[in-house]
Amino acid sequence: MRTKLRIVLIISMLIIIAVAAYFYFKSRTAEHVSSYRYPPVKVALTTVKQQVTPRILSSIGELEAVRQVQVSAETTGVIEQIYFQSGQYVKKGQLLVQLKTNVEQGNLGRLQAKLKQAEMAYHRTKQLIDSNAISRAEMDTALADRDMTRAEIQQLQALIEQKSIRAPFSGVIGIRQVHQGQYLEAGSSIANLVDTQQLLANFTLDEQLAARLKTGQAVQLKIDAFPEQSFSAVVSAIDPMVSKSRTMMGQALLNNQHQQLKPGMYAKLDIQETNLPSLVIPETAITYTAYGNTVFLVKKDHNTLTVQRVAVELGERYQGWVEVQSGVKAGDQVVVSGQVRLSDGMQVEPTENTLQQSPSSPSKAKV
Known part of the structure; x- marks a missing residue:
């Protein structure tokens, strides 16, 4: 009986010692972990800059001749003679078709x-x-x-x-639609006549962007048929009404002295706005979350750098740069590389940043 009691006491003491040892080592481990400081995360930083940059309104348009008309017969008659070839350049007043x-x-x-x-x-x-x-x-x-x-x-x-049908203005006449000896009714089409010395680019902008459109603004056009060239134009007219699709129509006038461009071609337009000051940072600084766009803002406490996640409102973008409308100010430093390893309050160590170059190209606002 005494032997059994002794065994029970020994086992109980061993259990008590084991439990005490477990809690002792657990508390020591917690103290060690709490006293351990993670090394700073190496990240690339950039400074939020305020600078004056030209802004761009982008749209797609279609080219139209400033002067184009369908040359037609004013009266009935039989064609006696045709004095032009399809695609020929004709001068104002030149005889095109003579009726008997x-x-x-x-x-x-x-x-x-x-x-x-x-x-x-x-x-x-x-x-x-x-x-x-x-x-x-x-x-x-x-x-x-x-x-x-x-x-x-x-x-x-x-x-x-x-009965002497003449060119109303100088231009290129299109495909001939009549033949010698043919009887014409009044209003019958002879050919299309187009003055391609100057062209209009008709385009539309969303009503929210249209308020920034002004006559006289410079325009750069890109045409698919001439991918290596850029053509200059000027905003010449703005429609005073907004359409049911909530867009506004505008026109840009461009010279076509070399006759490269043709009416009906599609064009990509970059309309330059007045230069405005704005805050810009690289797009790589933006972290996209379900709650919106954020950046990691660097805070300095004595010689220690920590980061804080800050929500930002973004504006226009162009070639890797983005305008920041709220959330940061000029001179702030933000993380542009290494955000995936960061959370609020973590220490960081800056490394050399190769993204410091400011945007030299204008920012774009698209339709």
């Missing part, structure tokens, strides 16, 4: 003879009225006959002139 005027020319000769007779009759009556040989009514009739004949001649001459 045989009948009109015959009538014109008859009326001119009639006018000559009417003028002679009026001249005789004017001499006779002075001697009271005829009445005033007879002279008035002779005068009316002369004037009516003149009017008929003018009307016929206008009709003959309409």
Whole structure:
């Protein structure tokens, strides 16, 4: 019996010693962990800069000729002669198509003879009225006959002139749509005439961006057909109304002296705004979370650097840089590399940053 009691006491003492040893070593480990300080995380830093940068409004547009018209027949007739080739450059007033005027020319000769007779009759009556040989009514009739004949001649001459279809302005004429000997109705199309010396780029902007659009702003155009070239233009007109799609239309005028560009081509437009001061940081400084955009802001306490996650509101971006509208100020330092290992309050050690160069290109606001 005593032996069993002794065994129970020994086992109990061993259990008590084991439990005491467990809690002792656990408390020592906690003290060691709490007293341990993690080494600073090496990160790249950059300084928030305030600088004046040109802003860009970007849009897509379509080129249109400043002057373009469908050359048409004003009157009916049969084509006697065609004086142009498709795609030819023509000058203002140049004869393009001549309709037959045989009948009109015959009538014109008859009326001119009639006018000559009417003028002679009026001249005789004017001499006779002075001697009271005829009445005033007879002279008035002779005068009316002369004037009516003149009017008929003018009307016929206008009709003959309409049968000479001429270029209303200088430009390139399109594909010919008629043939010699063809009968034309009034309004029949001859060809398209386009003045390509100057072109308009029609574009639209979202109504929120349209308020920043001003006439006279410089525009750079990129055309897919000429990927290595950039074309200069100027905002020439802005529509005063916003469409139902909540966009506003604008026009940019550009010279096309080398005739490279054609109406109907699509263009990418970069419209330069007035230079404005803004805060900029590299895009790599932004950490994207479910709660919004944040940066790790560096805090200095004596010789120790720690980080704090700060929410920021972003503006426009361009070529790796982004405008910061709130959350930081000029001169603040933010982390641009190594954020994945950071959390609030952690110590950091700055390393050399290769992203310090400021943006030299303008920031873009797209449709």
